[in-house]
Amino acid sequence: MSVRRWLQNHPHFLENLYQLTEKLFVRLDPLWSRLGYDRTERWLKPVEDAAKKVMFDCRVCGQCILHSTGMTCPMTCPKNLRNGPCGGVRADGNCEVIPDMKCVWVEAYERSQQMPVYGDEIMLIQPPMDWRLEDSSAWVNMLTGADKETPVGWAEAEAQPQ
Numbered sequence: 001m002s003v004r005r006w007l008q009n010h011p012h013f014l015e016n017l018y019q020l021t022e023k024l025f026v027r028l029d030p031l032w033s034r035l036g037y038d039r040t041e042r043w044l045k046p047v048e049d050a051a052k053k054v055m056f057d058c059r060v061c062g063q064c065i066l067h068s069t070g071m072t073c074p075m076t077c078p079k080n081l082r083n084g085p086c087g088g089v090r091a092d093g094n095c096e097v098i099p100d101m102k103c104v105w106v107e108a109y110e111r112s113q114q115m116p117v118y119g120d121e122i123m124l125i126q127p128p129m130d131w132r133l134e135d136s137s138a139w140v141n142m143l144t145g146a147d148k149e150t151p152v153g154w155a156e157a158e159a160q161p162q
Helices: 003-008 011-035 037-056 104-112 119-123 138-144 154-159
Strands: none
Touching (some): 003 011, 011 037, 011 138, 104 119
16 A cells, blocks of 8 residues: 555545644744745745645645545646545545546545544635736735635626626
């Protein structure tokens, strides 16, 4: 069994690791803010990318929601669905695009059931991807709030009558 598969099959362990990492990063935020987030990202991003690639087959979207998706990266879905599953999940739980692959969202749901802290977040509707954040540090984006900003045009579109 690969390291990735073992880790993914232990979402509660990953949930605990996520909580520790988040607490550490929030505590370090005043220092990183003083150093500058651009400088912080230059050294943090390669470490973040390597760790997430090994554990989650990370696609470096810049808006990581692993803790809300059963520690399963939704960007590994062939359709890049942030909210899933699509209507094409096969009866055996496999993907309609890649029939020999289990649906990412089926795995996410199953894994979320093993997560006592964030497991219920699988039911939350995630906002659309902000592709401007692609290839940037999700941790820096979380600390700066960039991952929660509504892109220009989205707010206007939501406000218009339909």
